[in-house]
Amino acid sequence: MPNDLPSSAVSVEPISLxxxxxxxxxxxxxxxxxxxxxxxxxxLFPKAQVTIGPWIENGFxxxxxxxxxxxxxxxxxxxxxxxxxxxxxxxxxxEEVPRDEAERRIKELGEPYKLEIxxxxxxxxxxxxLGDQWWDLCAGPHLDNTADLNPSAIxxxxxxGAYWRGxxxxxxxxxxxxxxxETPEQLAEYKRRKEEALRRDHRKLGRELGLFLFSDVVGxxxxxxxxxxxxxxxxxxxxxxxxQLKRGYLPVVTPHIARVDxxxxxxxxxxxxxxxxxxxxxxDAARLAEQGFAMKPMNCPFHIQIYKNELRSYRDLPMRLSExxxxxxxxxxxxxxxLTRVRGFTVDDSHLFVTPDQLADEFMSVVDLILSVFNSLQxxxxxxxxxxxxxxxxxxxxxxEAWSKAESxxxxxxxxxxxxxxxxVGEAAFYGPKLDxxxxxxxxxxxxxxxxxxxxxxxxxxxxxxxxxxxxxxxPVMIHRAPFGSxxxxxxxxxxxxxxxxxxxxAPVQVRLLAVTEEFLPYAKTVAAQMRSLGIRVExxxxxxxxxxxxxxxxxxxxxxxxxxxxxxxxxNGLSVRTRASGELGAIAVADVLERLTAAIAQYGxx
RNA sequence: GCCGGUGUAGCUCAGUGGUAGAGCACUCGAUUCGUAAUCGAGCGGUCGUGAGUUCAAAUCUCAUCACCGGCUCCA
Numbered sequence: 157m158p159n160d161l162p163s164s165a166v167s168v169e170p171i172s173l174x175x176x177x178x179x180x181x182x183x184x185x186x187x188x189x190x191x192x193x194x195x196x197x198x199x200l201f202p203k204a205q206v207t208i209g210p211w212i213e214n215g216f217x218x219x220x221x222x223x224x225x226x227x228x229x230x231x232x233x234x235x236x237x238x239x240x241x242x243x244x245x246x247x248x249x250x251e252e253v254p255r256d257e258a259e260r261r262i263k264e265l266g267e268p269y270k271l272e273i274x275x276x277x278x279x280x281x282x283x284x285x286l287g288d289q290w291w292d293l294c295a296g297p298h299l300d301n302t303a304d305l306n307p308s309a310i311x312x313x314x315x316x317g318a319y320w321r322g323x324x325x326x327x328x329x330x331x332x333x334x335x336x337x338e339t340p341e342q343l344a345e346y347k348r349r350k351e352e353a354l355r356r357d358h359r360k361l362g363r364e365l366g367l368f369l370f371s372d373v374v375g376x377x378x379x380x381x382x383x384x385x386x387x388x389x390x391x392x393x394x395x396x397x398x399x400q401l402k403r404g405y406l407p408v409v410t411p412h413i414a415r416v417d418x419x420x421x422x423x424x425x426x427x428x429x430x431x432x433x434x435x436x437x438x439x440d441a442a443r444l445a446e447q448g449f450a451m452k453p454m455n456c457p458f459h460i461q462i463y464k465n466e467l468r469s470y471r472d473l474p475m476r477l478s479e480x481x482x483x484x485x486x487x488x489x490x491x492x493x494x495l496t497r498v499r500g501f502t503v504d505d506s507h508l509f510v511t512p513d514q515l516a517d518e519f520m521s522v523v524d525l526i527l528s529v530f531n532s533l534q535x536x537x538x539x540x541x542x543x544x545x546x547x548x549x550x551x552x553x554x555x556x557e558a559w560s561k562a563e564s565x566x567x568x569x570x571x572x573x574x575x576x577x578x579x580x581v582g583e584a585a586f587y588g589p590k591l592d593x594x595x596x597x598x599x600x601x602x603x604x605x606x607x608x609x610x611x612x613x614x615x616x617x618x619x620x621x622x623x624x625x626x627x628x629x630x631x632p633v634m635i636h637r638a639p640f641g642s643x644x645x646x647x648x649x650x651x652x653x654x655x656x657x658x659x660x661x662x663a664p665v666q667v668r669l670l671a672v673t674e675e676f677l678p679y680a681k682t683v684a685a686q687m688r689s690l691g692i693r694v695e696x697x698x699x700x701x702x703x704x705x706x707x708x709x710x711x712x713x714x715x716x717x718x719x720x721x722x723x724x725x726x727x728x729n730g731l732s733v734r735t736r737a738s739g740e741l742g743a744i745a746v747a748d749v750l751e752r753l754t755a756a757i758a759q760y761g762x763x
Numbered sequence: 764g765c766c767g768g769u770g771u772a773g774c775u776c777a778g779u780g781g782u783a784g785a786g787c788a789c790u791c792g793a794u795u796c797g798u799a800a801u802c803g804a805g806c807g808g809u810c811g812u813g814a815g816u817u818c819a820a821a822u823c824u825c826a827u828c829a830c831c832g833g834c835u836c837c838a
Contacts, residue, residue, distance in 0.1 A: 217833095225766055225767070226766090226767080227767065227768085228767065228768065313832090314767075314768085314832055314833065315766075315767050315768090315832090315833085316766060316767065316832070316833030316834060317765055317766025317767075317833075317834055317835095318765095318766080318833070318834045318835090319765080319834060319835065322834075322835075323835085324764085324765080324834080324835045324836085328765060328766065328834080329766090329834090330766070330767090331766085331833070331834075333832090333833075359830095359831095363774080364774085370829090370830090372811085372828075372829060372830095376828095376829070376830085430836090431836085431837080483838085485837080485838085487836075487837070488764050488765090488835080488836065489764070489829095490764065490765070490766095490833090490834085490835085490836095491764090491835080491836060491837070492830090493830090493831085496838090497836095497837070497838085498838090501838065502838095503838065583837095592838095599832090603837090603838080604837075604838060605838075606838095607838070638838070640838085641838040642838040643838095644838080645838055646838090670797095670798085672795085672796070672797050672798095673795045673796060673797095674795070675795075700795085701796095701800090701801085702794095702795090702796050702797090702800085702801060703796070703797055703798060704796090704797090704798065704799060704800065704801095705799080705800055705801080706798090706799095707798050707799055708798095708799035708800055709799085709800090710799090711799055712799085718798080720797065720798065722797055723797095724797090732797080732798080734798060739798085740798060
C-alpha cells in the first residue's frame, strides 16, 4: 500500500473500542446519554412523547412519538441542548417505586407509551431522575451525574422511522441514533473505523474492481455481472459443484417460471405471494381465474416434480437433486441494497429426499459440507441460528406434529455436532424450521448465508412417496439446503471479508504481466499464452505506461501476482515476480512460475 | 412499503438565482522508461426525470425515479 503517513509517525497504543455489552462503563454512559438526549428532545419539542431508549452495541437510540419527523438539522440543536444539560451537572438518582405510584406519575406526565411499557415490567419498578427535571422508567445502570459525560465523546448520528414494538401495523416513531464514548479519542477512532468500513463496502469495491453493476433501465435489485464478476461467480459455483459431486448430488435444471397452480400446491401462492412478482396472465379473464404463470421465488416445487416423475424405491434414497437456481422475489423497495438484498438471485439449492431413518445422518453430512465450504472460503465469523416457528403466528403450513418433529430433528443434530447456536423464534420458513448460518458485513449488519431446513410439509402437500423394503408406500422427508445461500449475497460478503483482495484461486485476474518497455510485449504475450493454456487467468498490460504506473494500476485492481518483464527476463527466460501479499520476489524461471501458480491455485493457496 | 438523507462528466467531488468546473479515467501526440502516479493536447454533462415559480433555475417549490442510513421483511 502507498504510505501516505509521514515516516516519522510513531506507533501509538491502539485505541480499543469495546462493545457496550463488554463494558459496564459504556453501558452507563450510553444509558445516561440516551436519557439526556430524551430530556433535550422534550425540552425542544414538548409534544414529543418518549418510548424506549436502550443502548446498542455501538451507541444508543431513543424512539419518540413526535408530531413532525425529526430531520438531520434538528440533531444539531438537540446536541446543543444536551451539552447544556450535561454542563448543569445534574445528579442521576435511582428511585424504586410501587407500581401504582409509577402509574400515577406516568399518567400525570401524559406518556401513553410509558404506561404500556410499565405493564410489561417486572417488580421492582425503578425510575432514574436527571436532577429534578426529568425522569424515565429504566432498569439502569447509570452514571452518577450528567457531568460525568464528555460532550466531545458524544455524537448524534442519524434519524430513522421505527415502528412501535417493531410492528409495521403500529405507530411509526422517530428514532434518533447516537453514540457515546469515554474519551474523544475513542469517538474519533469509532468514526475512523466507520470510514474504513466504507472502503470495504462491496458496492464501492464492486464498481472499482468492475465486478457487477446495476442499471436503472434494467431495474432495482437486479444485478448485472461483468466478465470479471462472472469469473468470481462461476469459480465459486464450480468449487461447490465439485464438492457436491463427491457427495453424490445429482445436478438438475428447471425453468424460471411455472403455472400458478404449482405454487398453490406448494403453498407459496397462499403464504408467499407478497414476495412474488405479479402473475403473468394472457388476459384479464385468465388473471381473474388465476390461470397464469409466476416467476419462481424458490426452487423446491420444481425439484419435487422431478422426484415425482417416477415411482421411487427406498434404494433410490437419499436422492440429492441440486441446481444453481435463479429465483425472483419482489422485495419491498426500501429493503434492497447492493448484492446482499436483491430481487433476482441464484440459490445453490439442493433438495434431499430421504427416508425418516436417513434424516439425522443426511442432515449432519449437509452441515459438514456447509462448514467445510466456509472453511475453504476462510469464513470464520459466523453464528448458527436454529430458526423455529413462532407458535403465535399463522403464517406456516402443516401440522403441529410435523413441526415439532422437524424442530427436534434439527436441534438434535445441532447438539450432536456440538454446534454453538442460538434460537431464533419466528425465523422459520413457512414450510419448515431451519438451521441458518449468519454473517456480518463491513457495517456489522447481519446476513443469512447458508441454510439447512427440515421439511415434512411439502412431501405431504405434494403427496410424495417411495416404496419401502416391505413393499409399502412411505412418505419421504425433505431437506432443503444451500451452503452459500445465494451467490449474490455470498459474493457481497466475500468482497467485504477480503476487502476485495481475493485469494489466488478466486481472483478474477490472477496474474498481470508488465513489460518494462513495449519491445518486450511479444515475450509477455507468449508467456500469457502459456499461462492461459494452463487455465491461469492472466492479462498483459499493453498500456505503454511506465512500470511504476502499471504496478500502481495492478495494485489498485488488487491483482495478486504481477510479473515484470524486461531485458534480463527475456534473456533468462524468466519473470520478475511481485505479489500483492509479499512484494518483490525477484527473478524466477517461467517454468517454475507456471508450476508454482498451478499448484497454488489447485490447493487454494498463495503463490 | 414507512421515516430521514443524497442525485452535477465513466469515477471522486466543487459550484445557493445571472454564459457548467477540477482531478482521475478515456482518446491522440511526445517520451522507451526496472517495482505504487512522465509530459502535453483533446474528448466528455439538456446538472436523475417531469412540471411549476422567475426576465433568468444545477441552485427555489411540487411530483416522480434511483441510491444511501434506519424500520419492517429476507437468501
